[in-house]
Amino acid sequence: MYIQKMLRWLLFFWLAAVIFFAFAQPAPQQQIGETSRIFYFHVPCAWVCVLAFFMTAFFSVRYLLKKEITLDAKAVLSAQLGLIFCILATLSGSIWARFAWGAFWNWDPRQTSIFLQLLIYFAYFSLRGSIGETEKRATFSAAYAILAFLTVPFLIFVVPRVTASLHPSDTVVGKEAEFNLGPTVRWIFFASLAGFTFLYYQLYRLGARIKVAELGRKETP
Amino acid sequence: MPVSLSAAGLSKFFGDLKVFSPLDFSVSAGEVLVVAGPNGSGKSTLLKIAAGLLSPSSGRIEFHDAMEIIPKENHRRFLYMVSPDLSFYEELTARENLNFFLSLLGRKAEKVTEALFRVGLEGRENDELAGFSLGMRQRVKYALAFLLEPKFLLLDEPTANLDETGIKIVTDLLAEQKKRGLAVIATNDPNEYAWGDKKLELGR
Amino acid sequence: MSWAAETGAILKKELRSELRRRWSSALLLLFGLVTVFVVSFSLGAGSLTPGILSAFFWVTLFFASTAGLSRSFLKEEETKTILALRLLAGPAAVFWGKFFFNLFLLLFLELVLVPLFFVWLNVSGVNLSGFILILALGSLGLVAGTTLSAAMVAKAESKGVLFVILAFPILAPLLIFAMAGTKAVFAGFGWEQMANPVKALISYVAVVGAGSSILFDFIWEV
Numbered sequence: 275m276y277i278q279k280m281l282r283w284l285l286f287f288w289l290a291a292v293i294f295f296a297f298a299q300p301a302p303q304q305q306i307g308e309t310s311r312i313f314y315f316h317v318p319c320a321w322v323c324v325l326a327f328f329m330t331a332f333f334s335v336r337y338l339l340k341k342e343i344t345l346d347a348k349a350v351l352s353a354q355l356g357l358i359f360c361i362l363a364t365l366s367g368s369i370w371a372r373f374a375w376g377a378f379w380n381w382d383p384r385q386t387s388i389f390l391q392l393l394i395y396f397a398y399f400s401l402r403g404s405i406g407e408t409e410k411r412a413t414f415s416a417a418y419a420i421l422a423f424l425t426v427p428f429l430i431f432v433v434p435r436v437t438a439s440l441h442p443s444d445t446v447v448g449k450e451a452e453f454n455l456g457p458t459v460r461w462i463f464f465a466s467l468a469g470f471t472f473l474y475y476q477l478y479r480l481g482a483r484i485k486v487a488e489l490g491r492k493e494t495p
Numbered sequence: 496m497p498v499s500l501s502a503a504g505l506s507k508f509f510g511d512l513k514v515f516s517p518l519d520f521s522v523s524a525g526e527v528l529v530v531a532g533p534n535g536s537g538k539s540t541l542l543k544i545a546a547g548l549l550s551p552s553s554g555r556i557e558f559h560d561a562m563e564i565i566p567k568e569n570h571r572r573f574l575y576m577v578s579p580d581l582s583f584y585e586e587l588t589a590r591e592n593l594n595f596f597l598s599l600l601g602r603k604a605e606k607v608t609e610a611l612f613r614v615g616l617e618g619r620e621n622d623e624l625a626g627f628s629l630g631m632r633q634r635v636k637y638a639l640a641f642l643l644e645p646k647f648l649l650l651d652e653p654t655a656n657l658d659e660t661g662i663k664i665v666t667d668l669l670a671e672q673k674k675r676g677l678a679v680i681a682t683n684d685p686n687e688y689a690w691g692d693k694k695l696e697l698g699r
Numbered sequence: 700m701s702w703a704a705e706t707g708a709i710l711k712k713e714l715r716s717e718l719r720r721r722w723s724s725a726l727l728l729l730f731g732l733v734t735v736f737v738v739s740f741s742l743g744a745g746s747l748t749p750g751i752l753s754a755f756f757w758v759t760l761f762f763a764s765t766a767g768l769s770r771s772f773l774k775e776e777e778t779k780t781i782l783a784l785r786l787l788a789g790p791a792a793v794f795w796g797k798f799f800f801n802l803f804l805l806l807f808l809e810l811v812l813v814p815l816f817f818v819w820l821n822v823s824g825v826n827l828s829g830f831i832l833i834l835a836l837g838s839l840g841l842v843a844g845t846t847l848s849a850a851m852v853a854k855a856e857s858k859g860v861l862f863v864i865l866a867f868p869i870l871a872p873l874l875i876f877a878m879a880g881t882k883a884v885f886a887g888f889g890w891e892q893m894a895n896p897v898k899a900l901i902s903y904v905a906v907v908g909a910g911s912s913i914l915f916d917f918i919w920e921v
Contacts (some may be wrong), residue, residue, distance in 0.1 A: 338917050393868040400864050404857040408510070409550060413921045414851045417914040421847055421869060424910045425903075428872035432899045436879045449754070548782055550921065571787050581786065582779040586719045587712070598708035599788045601701050623719075 284473055287336060292466045302459040312370045314462055318470035324426065326356025326474060331397075331423035334416035346412035347485040349419060350402070355477055357395045358468075364388050385436050387429040394422045440463035497524040497561065497603075498646045498676045500545075504554030507540055507562065514540050517554060520695055522677045527669060529691030530681040536698025538681035543649045545679060546576045558647060572600060575643050577636045578651035585625040589616060589635050592624065595641055610638040614664050629656040637664050646676035653680055654687065666690070700789055709788065709796025713771060724772050727767030727808045734759040735812060739819035747820060749885035753878045756816060760841065761867075761874060763808055768801045768845045769862045772853035781853070790919035794846065794912050801842045801849075809834060822885065829893055830884045836900040837877035841845065843908035844870045850918050869907070876900045 287430040303310035333349035336342075367388065368378045379385060401418055405411040501521040507514040515537040522528045530538045543549040545556055547570050556575065558565045565573055583592045588613060594604045611620050612614040624632060633656050640648060653665045669690055672678045680690060688694060738755050738757035775781040777815075784793060796873060813834070816822065848865040852858055 338914075386871075390868050390871045393871075397864045397868055400861060403852065403854065404855040404861055407509075410854065410921045413917055414855070417847065417918055418851065418865065421907070421910050421914055424906050425869055425872050427908075428876075428899070428903060432902075433872055433875055436850055436895050436899055488789055511830055537806060546786055549918075568789070571789065574786075576786055578782075581782040583783060584712070584716060584780055585778060586716050591712075591715065595708060595712045596783070596787050599705055599792065601704060 281448075282476060285469065286474060288465070289469045289473065292462065292469050295462045296466065299458055299462060302456075302463070304395055309373045312366055314466045316363060316366040316370065317463070318467045319359045319366060320388065321467060322470050322474045323360040323363050323388070323431070325471065326352045326359060327394070327419075327423060327426065328393070330356060330419050334419040337412060337416045338420075341409075342386050342411060342483075343408065344486055344489060346416065348482055349416060351400055351481040351485055353395060353419070354479060355474060355481070357392075359474070360388065360392050364392060381485060383434040387433060390429055391426070394425075398422070404409060497619055499523045499559045500556070500647060500677060500679070501559070502545075502554065502556040505541075505551050505556055506553045507544060507549070508539060508552045515697055518695070518697075520693075521645050522679060522693065524677055525673050527673065527678045527690055527693045528682060529694045530679060530697060531683070531688060531694060532697030535682070538683075538697055539578065539651050541697070542578065542679065542681050543580075546570075546574060546649055560646065573645060574647040574649070575640055575645035576649040576651065577633070577640060577653065578649075579655055580651070581636070582641065583624055583632065583635055586619045586623060587610065588623055589627075589638070590620045592598045592635060593642060597642060600643070602643070606642060607638075610641045611635075613641055613667075614638045615660060630658060630661055633657055634661060634664065637668060640668055641671075644675060648672045648676065650676040650678065650680045650682075652682060654682075654684065701791075702795075704714055704800070705789060705792035706795040709792055710799050710803075713796060713800035717800075717804075723767045723770035723804055724807060726770060727763045727804055728811060730766040730773055731759055731763040731808050731812045732815070734762060735816055735819065739816075740839050749882045749887075750878075752822065752885045753881035755820075755879055757837070757878050759812070759816075760809075760837070762868065763812075763865055764805065764841050764845060767804060767808075767862045768842070768850040769852055771800060772849045773858070776853040780849070785919065790916045791912070793919065794850075794915040797849075798842055798846050798912075799909070801846060805838045805842060809838065824887055825884050826887070826889065826893075829883065829890065830898065833877060833880035833884065833900065836897065836904060837873065837880070839904045840873040840877070840900060840907065841870065843904055843911055847911040847914055847918065850915060854918075856905060872919060873900070873903050873907075900902060 292314065296311055301308050301310050302313050329352040332347045333345050333352060337345040337349060364385075367385065371380060371382070371385070372378045375382070398415055398419055402411055402415045405414060499521065503519050505518045506516055518541070520528065530541055532538055540549060544551050547567060558570065560573065560653075584595070587595065593607045593610065596606050597607070599604055608620060609616075611617060614637050616631065616634055616638065619631070624635065627635070648668075650665070654662050657665070669678060669680075680687065682688070716722070735755075738759070772781075845862075845866050848862060848869065852862045852865065855861055858892060876896045876899040880893055880900065883892045883896065
């Protein structure tokens with residue numbers, strides 16, 4: 275318990291420090307300018323969005339193999355968290371696009387990908403909403419999550435190669451990602467990435483405790 | 496090769512609603528188990544669980560062949576169920592329906608005419624089921640039972656929609672089934688309780 | 700090969716039912732024809748860019764698919780034949796039987812639609828074998844990406860628009876690849892510019908087809 279509390283404070287100061295340095299240091303990308311600071315927050319959000327969906331698919335596979343209802347609850351929880359980060363990544367990205375590309379929405383392949391990721395979450399929750407029976411709901415949504423997860427690599431890696439993209443990860447950072455980022459930028463970025471990942475983990479832990487407690491209460495009336 | 500069926504701690508809930516409490520029962524080769532009880536006591540649900548169409552909330556039901564448990568993916572080769580909830584294809588003829596289900600199990604269709612004759616549908620083999628009465632459709636399902644010769648036969652409301660000659664078909668089938676394997680019947684009709692060697696009363 | 704024989708039995712049954720009642724083909728054809736008709740008379744022929752042409756083509760196929768490809772599962776559920784099928788059929792045979800049946804339906808639609816599309820929208824001078832390759836891969840992908848969703852929607856309580864909601868995100872990458880491919884074809888490009896979309900389509904069909912067929916076993920059990 276004590277360690278958990280310490281970890282939560284550590285997370286708080288860690289993210290506070292990330293935010294401080296993200297603004298105190300010079301902008302990470304000179305060509306793009308001041309708006310490129312969003313890089314420190316937007317990319318970790320998108321990363322957590324994919325990570326959370328990976329965890330949903332992971333728990334879904336385990337559910338299908340073991341049929342334990344707590345695994346289903348964990349898959350849903352991870353999807354709920356993923357949806358929040360997905361919305362954050364979409365919003366931060368489109369605000370940046372307004373200033374860098376001139377419009378909030380351009381249907382750049384990267385925007386298309388994150389929009390489709392949002393639709394996948396939407397479909398996942400719609401499917402769950404339309405099935406009353408517990409086992410059927412858990413099985414169907416698990417199968418859907420896994421199938422949808424199989425298409426994610428296509429969205430992230432293949433779509434931008436088939437259609438042209440203006441996204442910095444394809445144009446500015448590109449294949450020589452490591453050479454274009456200075457050491458300070460790299461430090462802040464990876465600190466932020468770690469902080470966001472840990473934030474997801476903390477939220478997940480808390481949520482999982484609540485869900486398991488709820489399920490336990492239902493089973494012993 | 497003696498077959499048997501056993502259930503242990505079998506229960507079913509729909510959400511918070513209890514259908515039946517943990518049940519324990521077994522049926523040996525040559526026996527017919529009658530499952531009785533009022534409407535809503537879970538007779539059909541129990542048969543559907545046995546057929547693998549629903550999963551139990553707790554406990555398990557096992558089918559044995561020569562002391563070996565039959566794995567679930569092979570149940571379809573050993574088990575058959577006649578139930579009002581289970582329909583054949585209306586747009587296909589009686590013969591096409593039977594041929595189709597036989598071919599799913601890799602079985603030959605030589606005896607289809609004979610089976611349809613046994614259930615009193617001679618002359619209607621090549622008519623679509625859409626033109627059949629409920630009783631006639633029930634007879635087609637029994638024709639498949641004669642063709643499949645399952646080791647395990649499940650009958651839900653076996654005489655629903657059947658006239659007297661139809662009921663004769665069911666009793667003939669059960670007599671054959673006792674030699675071949677075992678049967679479980681879910682029924683409300685006290686006349687049919689006598690068909691069983693054992694009785695399981697639900698809803699009490 | 701019992702699996703092949705059982706799959707064949709399901710496919711034969713589906714085709715026979717379809718020939719007698721036309722549950723799905725009528726819907727598919729209606730959607731496909733109406734869309735192509737509306738597009739071509741409202742925009743006229745000859746003025747469309749390759750990008751727009753290929754987008755219209757795949758949007759038409761997508762909507763026709765979402766209208767027609769879920770029918771065969773829905774019908775089994777509505778007429779209660781699904782339980783007889785679950786009692787006596789193996790999941791692999793059902794999945795592949797429905798898969799090939801839906802592929803047949805889609806090919807039938809394309810047989811009618813493609814010539815009309817070419818004539819009404821005045822498409823000419825394309826690499827026909829390239830077009831057929833992308834069409835074939837795209838159709839396989841459409842079927843691979845919808846069969847599992849169709850099976851789930853049939854068993855869900857509120858069906859409504861659920862099929863489109865479920866199918867679209869799964870099919871989106873496929874539609875993007877297929878559109879990129881046919882765009883290159885309509886622009887008169889050669890094989891070189893089609894290589895990337897073709898590779899992407901092949902991997903999509905393999906991944907989603909294999910994934911769906913494995914996941915179907917779990918869906919079938921509950």
